[in-house]
C-alpha cells in the first residue's frame with residue numbers, strides 16, 4: 001500500500017560540511033576545506049535555497065554541520081542573508097544554528113542575532129580538557145564557558161548544549177562534575193549522547209589498537225541514569241531519550257524527525273522527506289557544487305516508503321519521545337489502528353514491562369528506556 005498524502009514539510013535543514021579539524025569520533029559529512037571552496041559551496045547553497053522559494057512555508061530552520069561557525073564573518077553573513085532572502089522569516093518560529101566554542105566570535109554572534117536566529121546549539125561535549133583532547137575537540141572547557149557567556153550577553157535566550165558521556169577513562173565523579181557545571185550555566189536545552197565508536201574514525205582505530213579502552217556498558221548506563229536523575233531534579237524535562245529541556249524549550253525542529261514528519265534538506269549529503277519519499281543530495285562537496293552550478297540532478301538516493309514501512313519508522317522514532325505515540329494520531333495518519341500492524345509486538349512488550357499505555361499513548365516504561373534500541377528492533 002502506498003503512503004496517504006502527507007502535509008507539506010515545514011522544517012528546513014541546511015548543511016555546512018566544513019570543520020576546523022576532524023574530531024576523533026566523528027563520521028559526519030564534514031571535512032577541512034580551503035576558504036575558496038567554502039565560498040563556492042555557499043554560492044551553490046544559495047542556488048538550492050532559491051529553488052525552494054515560494055514552495056514551502058517553513059516554521060523551523062536548522063543550520064547544522066559540520067561547523068557553521070567556522071565560516072568567516074563575510075561567509076556567515078552571506079549564508080544568513082541567503083536564508084532570509086528565500087525563506088519568509090516572519091513564519092519561522094524556531095531558527096537554530098550550531099556553533100563550536102572554538103570558532104565563535106563576538107561579531108559572528110552579532111550577525112546571528114541580526115539575522116533572526118533565535119536558538120543556538122553549542123557543541124561543548126565536555127568541560128574536562130583531558131576528555132576534549134581525547135575526543136579531538138578544538139576548544140577547551142573554558143572556551144565553552146566563554147562562548148556560552150558571549151551568547152547570553154548578546155541576548156540569546158534559547159541555548160542547547162551538546163554533551164557526550166561514556167568516554168574512555170571517564171569516571172562517574174568527573175561526569176557528575178560536568179553535570180554540575182552544566183546546570184550552573186543553566187541552558188534551556190541539553191542533548192546528551194553516549195560516545196559511539198564509528199567505523200573509520202581515529203577513535204575506533206585507537207580502540208582496535210588498544211591505545212584506549214572502552215568504558216564498560218554498566219558504567220555507561222550509570223552515567224545515563226545519573227544524568228536523568230540530576231537534570232530532572234534541576235528543572236529539566238526528560239522529553240526524549242537523549243534530550244532534556246526547560247518547560248517550553250523542547251526542540252521543535254527535532255520533533256519533526258521524531259514524529260517522522262516531512263522536512264527539506266539543502267546542502268551536500270542533506271536528506272529530505274517529502275510526502276513519504278526520502279531523498280538525499282550527493283555527499284561529496286565538489287560533486288554537489290558542480291551539480292548545482294551545472295543544473296544537474298544532485299539527488300543520489302530516492303526511496304518511496306510503503307505504508308507499513310512508513311508506519312514502522314514512525315513507531316520507532318515516536319517511541320524515542322517520553323510522551324510516546326498517540327493511538328488516535330496513528331489511526332488518523334495511517335487509516336488503521338496501531339494494533340492492526342503491531343499488536344503482537346505490543347502485547348509481548350507490555351507483558352515484559354517495556355512499554356505501556358498511558359492516556360491512550362503507547363510509551364516506553366522506565367525499564368524499556370534503558371534498552372530502547374532493542375525494543376525499537378521489534379518494530380522493524
Ligand code: SF4
Nearest residue numbers: 019022023026065066
Ligand atoms: S565539530 Fe562536529 S561535525 Fe566537526 S568534526 Fe567535530 S564532531 Fe564532527
